[in-house]
Amino acid sequence: MNNIQKKPLSELGYNFIETTLPKGKDEYYLRNEQWSRKDQYRKLTAYEVEALVRNDNTSDDWNIIFVSDEFNPQLVQHCHFFGMVRIGKLEPYYLEFHNLRMPVGLYNSTICACDFGDNVVVHNVNYLSHYILGNEVIVANVNEMATTDYAKFGNGIVKEGENENGRIWMELCNENGGRSVMPFDGMLPGDAYLWTRYRDDDALQQQFKNFTEKQFDKRRGYYGMVGDRTVIKNCKMIKDVTIGTDAYLKGANKLKNLTINSSADASSQIGEGCEMVNGVVGYGCRVFYGVKAVRFVMASHSQLKYGARLINSYLGNNATISCCEVLNSLIFPAHEQHHNNSFLCAALIMGQSNMAAGATIGSNHNSRGADGEIIAGRGFWPGLCVSLKHNSKFATFTLISKGNYMSELNIPIPFSLVVNDEHDNRLKIIPGYWFLHNMYAIARNSWKYVDRDKRTDKVQLIEYDYLAPDSVEEMFHALAIMETATGKAWYALPENTPKKELTEKDLRKKGKELLLHHQEEVSRLHILATGFENSSREVQLLKVHRAYPVFREMIVLYGIKNILAANKPSFLALQAVAKTAKRGEWLNIGGQLMKADTVTLLKSKIKKNKISSWPQLHAAYEEIGSGYAADKLQHAIAALLDIKEVSLKDLTPALLAEWMNETTRTMEWITIQIKRSREKDYKNPFRRLAYESEKEMNAVVGSLENNSFIHQTITDLESYKEKVHQIIGEWEL
Structure with a gap:
C-alpha cells in the first residue's frame, strides 16, 4: 500500500529540515548562507499585494514574500506561493535563447520556499520547491523541480540522521563491488584510479573515505542551486540537482541526485529523453537523446549520446560514449565508443582508446562469480566483433583483430596487433604493427588528442604522446621477450640443438645476435611465445625481424626528442642530468604518468596525513606534473644509454651528435610511413568503387595532396632537422 500522508495545508512550504535544528537557527539558516543577496529584499507594499491578488496569485502569508526595490508585480501571474519566497528585480523584458522567447516574470507555477535572482523567467512549473535561482534563469514547462532536506547532489555521503545503507557507491572495475568508491564532485581520473587500486592497503583506503566525508557538509537543509543564465x-x-551557470537542460525525463557543473566558458547541456540518477556531470559535458546514467561521474568535456547507458562507471575527460552500454568501468581521458552493439563491462581502460562495433569487452565470465576484470593500457583498440574474457591485460596501443577470444589474454608487447587465427587454431601477435603498417593513425591520434583537450582546469598533466615512459618501458620488456623467443626458436631447429641446457640469458644473447645481424634468418624462424594466452595452443610472434629494429629506433628517437625539447641544453648540462638518470617502472594515474617511486611516496604522504584532502592531493598532482618534463628527460637519457649500451663515462658530444643524426633518418622514415599508410586508402581499388572519378573521391574525402596532417608532419621533419643541426653546431664538434 502506498504510504500517502495527509498534512495541514498550512505546513506546505515550511518545516523543510526534518531533524532537530541547531540552537538559535531557523529552517532557513543554510539557505541564507547559500544566498548572498538575502539582505537586498523588502516586504511587499499594500499596492503590490493588491496587484498580485488581482493577477490571480495566492500566498499562505504575504508577509513572508520578499522582493527587491525593482520588483514589478504585473510580471507575476497565476502563481501559488507557499512559505518564504524572495523575488529579485523583474523588468518588462523578454529573454531569448535559441529562438525561445519568454517574458520575464513568474507565471502559472506553484512555488514553495524559493529565492529568485534578477529578471528570471519561470513559466508553467507545476511544482518548484526549495530552489535558489540566479539571474536571468529560464525555467519553462517543468513538471517537478524540488530539493529535499537530505539532498547530497550526487556525492557519496550520508546526511545527519541517515542510515549508512543509503550511501551511494560507484562500483568501478569489478561487478562484485570490491573496488567501489564514493563519487564526489571534482573527482579526477587519478583519484578514481588510486582509490580502486591498492585494496589491500586499509590505511590508504580509509584516508580516501575520510577525504570525501570531510569535503562535504553533513548538515541537512541545503537548497538546490541554479546558476545565472541557465535554461x-x-x-x-528534477530532484536534488544543483546546476552551475550557463547550463542548458531541455526535454530530460528524470534528473535526480546530481551535480551538474557548468560555467560561461564550459557550459554543460542535457537533452531530450535523458535519465540521470546519482552522479556528477563535469564542466562542458554534453548528454543527449535518451541517455541513461546511474551511479556515475562524467569528467569535464565528456559526452554521452544516442541512448548510451553509463552505469557504475567513471568517464574521463574529452571522452565520448554513444549508443552502447558501459558498466562497472573506469575510463581514462580521450576514449571513443560510438556503436550501438558495443559493450564494455568491468574494465580499466587507460585512455586514448577506441571501441569498434560489436566489441564485447568483459562479458565472458569464467569464474563462479561476476568478479573478473579487463586492464588495458592507453591506446587500446579492440576491432570489429571482438569478444574478450576476464581476466585479461593489454600493453599500451594494443590493436585486436576481429574474433572471439575464448581464453584470457596477457599481451605485454606494446603497439601490437593480436589475431585469433581460427583456421590454424593459433594466437598470432605482430609486434610494432602500428609502426609498420599504420603510422598515420598512431601519429595523428597523438596530435588529435592534444588538439581536442578542451579542459579549462588542467590539474592533471595528461600524456598523449605514443612515445612516453610507460610505452618505452614496455618496449624494453618486449625486446627481451623477442630476444628470448627468437633464441628459443633458433635452438629448436634440429641442426642447432644445443649441447647443454640453456638459460634464459643464453637464449636472449643468441636471439639478440640474430635480430641485430641475421634478420633474414630470423624471418624464416617459427617464433613462439609463452604466457600470452591461458590455453594450450601456440602463440606465434610474426614479423619479429622487422619489429625488433623499429622498437630500438623508436627508443632512440624518444631519448633524442626529449633531449631536444630540453630548451637547447649544453652537453655539460646533459651530463649533469644523466648522472642521476635511471629507468624504472612508470604508472598511468588517470592519464598522468608518474614514476612508481613517486606514487609510493604519494601514498605514504596520504597515509601519514601529510596530504589530508582531495584538494591537497590535486595540488600534489600539479606539483608532480610540473616536474614531469625533468623526470621524463632523465628517463629518456637513461633509455638512450641503455638501448645503445653506452655508459655515461663513454658518452661524448660526437657520439650523441651521431645518434641525433640517426634520428633524423628515423623521422624521415616516419614521415614516409605516415604518407604511405594513408596513401593506401587512395590506391585501394575497392575504396574507389563508391566514386565515379578520382575528382569525386577527392571532393568527398579530401585529396591526399591537401591532407593537412601530412603537410604538418613534413614541416615538423624540417624543423626537427634544423634543431638537430643547430644544437650540433652549438657544441662545435
Whole structure:
C-alpha cells in the first residue's frame, strides 16, 4: 500500500529540515548562507499585494514574500506561493535563447520556499520547491523541480540522521563491488584510479573515505542551486540537482541526485529523453537523446549520446560514449565508443582508446562469480566483433583483430596487433604493427588528442604522446621477450640443438645476435611465445625481424626528442642530468604518468596525513606534473644509454651528435610511413568503387595532396632537422 500522508495545508512550504535544528537557527539558516543577496529584499507594499491578488496569485502569508526595490508585480501571474519566497528585480523584458522567447516574470507555477535572482523567467512549473535561482534563469514547462532536506547532489555521503545503507557507491572495475568508491564532485581520473587500486592497503583506503566525508557538509537543509543564465525547459522531473551557470537542460525525463557543473566558458547541456540518477556531470559535458546514467561521474568535456547507458562507471575527460552500454568501468581521458552493439563491462581502460562495433569487452565470465576484470593500457583498440574474457591485460596501443577470444589474454608487447587465427587454431601477435603498417593513425591520434583537450582546469598533466615512459618501458620488456623467443626458436631447429641446457640469458644473447645481424634468418624462424594466452595452443610472434629494429629506433628517437625539447641544453648540462638518470617502472594515474617511486611516496604522504584532502592531493598532482618534463628527460637519457649500451663515462658530444643524426633518418622514415599508410586508402581499388572519378573521391574525402596532417608532419621533419643541426653546431664538434 502506498504510504500517502495527509498534512495541514498550512505546513506546505515550511518545516523543510526534518531533524532537530541547531540552537538559535531557523529552517532557513543554510539557505541564507547559500544566498548572498538575502539582505537586498523588502516586504511587499499594500499596492503590490493588491496587484498580485488581482493577477490571480495566492500566498499562505504575504508577509513572508520578499522582493527587491525593482520588483514589478504585473510580471507575476497565476502563481501559488507557499512559505518564504524572495523575488529579485523583474523588468518588462523578454529573454531569448535559441529562438525561445519568454517574458520575464513568474507565471502559472506553484512555488514553495524559493529565492529568485534578477529578471528570471519561470513559466508553467507545476511544482518548484526549495530552489535558489540566479539571474536571468529560464525555467519553462517543468513538471517537478524540488530539493529535499537530505539532498547530497550526487556525492557519496550520508546526511545527519541517515542510515549508512543509503550511501551511494560507484562500483568501478569489478561487478562484485570490491573496488567501489564514493563519487564526489571534482573527482579526477587519478583519484578514481588510486582509490580502486591498492585494496589491500586499509590505511590508504580509509584516508580516501575520510577525504570525501570531510569535503562535504553533513548538515541537512541545503537548497538546490541554479546558476545565472541557465535554461531549463520541457523537463519532467528534477530532484536534488544543483546546476552551475550557463547550463542548458531541455526535454530530460528524470534528473535526480546530481551535480551538474557548468560555467560561461564550459557550459554543460542535457537533452531530450535523458535519465540521470546519482552522479556528477563535469564542466562542458554534453548528454543527449535518451541517455541513461546511474551511479556515475562524467569528467569535464565528456559526452554521452544516442541512448548510451553509463552505469557504475567513471568517464574521463574529452571522452565520448554513444549508443552502447558501459558498466562497472573506469575510463581514462580521450576514449571513443560510438556503436550501438558495443559493450564494455568491468574494465580499466587507460585512455586514448577506441571501441569498434560489436566489441564485447568483459562479458565472458569464467569464474563462479561476476568478479573478473579487463586492464588495458592507453591506446587500446579492440576491432570489429571482438569478444574478450576476464581476466585479461593489454600493453599500451594494443590493436585486436576481429574474433572471439575464448581464453584470457596477457599481451605485454606494446603497439601490437593480436589475431585469433581460427583456421590454424593459433594466437598470432605482430609486434610494432602500428609502426609498420599504420603510422598515420598512431601519429595523428597523438596530435588529435592534444588538439581536442578542451579542459579549462588542467590539474592533471595528461600524456598523449605514443612515445612516453610507460610505452618505452614496455618496449624494453618486449625486446627481451623477442630476444628470448627468437633464441628459443633458433635452438629448436634440429641442426642447432644445443649441447647443454640453456638459460634464459643464453637464449636472449643468441636471439639478440640474430635480430641485430641475421634478420633474414630470423624471418624464416617459427617464433613462439609463452604466457600470452591461458590455453594450450601456440602463440606465434610474426614479423619479429622487422619489429625488433623499429622498437630500438623508436627508443632512440624518444631519448633524442626529449633531449631536444630540453630548451637547447649544453652537453655539460646533459651530463649533469644523466648522472642521476635511471629507468624504472612508470604508472598511468588517470592519464598522468608518474614514476612508481613517486606514487609510493604519494601514498605514504596520504597515509601519514601529510596530504589530508582531495584538494591537497590535486595540488600534489600539479606539483608532480610540473616536474614531469625533468623526470621524463632523465628517463629518456637513461633509455638512450641503455638501448645503445653506452655508459655515461663513454658518452661524448660526437657520439650523441651521431645518434641525433640517426634520428633524423628515423623521422624521415616516419614521415614516409605516415604518407604511405594513408596513401593506401587512395590506391585501394575497392575504396574507389563508391566514386565515379578520382575528382569525386577527392571532393568527398579530401585529396591526399591537401591532407593537412601530412603537410604538418613534413614541416615538423624540417624543423626537427634544423634543431638537430643547430644544437650540433652549438657544441662545435
